[in-house]
Amino acid sequence: MTQKIALYPGSFDPVHYGHIDIAQRAAAIFDHVIVAVYESPKKPLLFSPQERVAMLTVAMAHLPNVTVRSYRGLTVKFARSQGAHVLVRGLRVISDFEMEYQMALTNQQLGPDIDTICLMTRYEYAFLSASLVKEVFAAGGDVSQMTPPVVVEALLKKLGPRNANGVEVPSIML
Ligand code: ADP
DSSP: OOOOEEEEEEOOTTOOHHHHHHHHHHHHHSSEEEEEEESSOSSOOSSOHHHHHHHHHHHTTTOTTEEEEEEOSOHHHHHHHTTOOEEEEEEOSHHHHHHHHHHHHHHHHHOTTOEEEEEEOOGGGTTOOHHHHHHHHHTTOOOTTTSOHHHHHHHHHHHOOOOTTOOOOOGGGO
């Protein structure tokens, strides 16, 4: 029987518990899930592709049927190269829908053999985003409820310890 492989693409700058929850739930549906780190999205990034892959690899270590890879170019092309015929995305608030819908229909045009499924976020992660993690950390807040220890360590290394009064968040981080 052929394996059902799904690709979960995103920037993951950095990974947080909302992403991990989606990957975990996808891993329970599909035989194999490839978390695909888009190397250079059209938005400013804090972490390099290698750093994002390294954090995700640690964060997904408890999921035996999940692997992490980075890619460039068209998502559908990368999915096909990996034997995946399904793209997994997460939906948080209603404002995500329009974007996800547009992306799913575009990918449908580019790769009719590849379908997109969206999993609804878990209640507690509905307002969690990578930008929020960076913003809260840079302002001196505790992000340990939002993201795993490997990311907290990486944020500390990259941005240094934040004081209680917080610091200005350069817009490049968001
Ligand atoms: P993008 O791919 O748009 O750069 P991200 O890398 O932040 O966005 O997220 C990758 C995928 O994970 C997207 O489908 C996004 O909607 C989803 N996602 C992000 N945060 C959450 C969350 N808190 N709950 C569920 N899904 C989420």
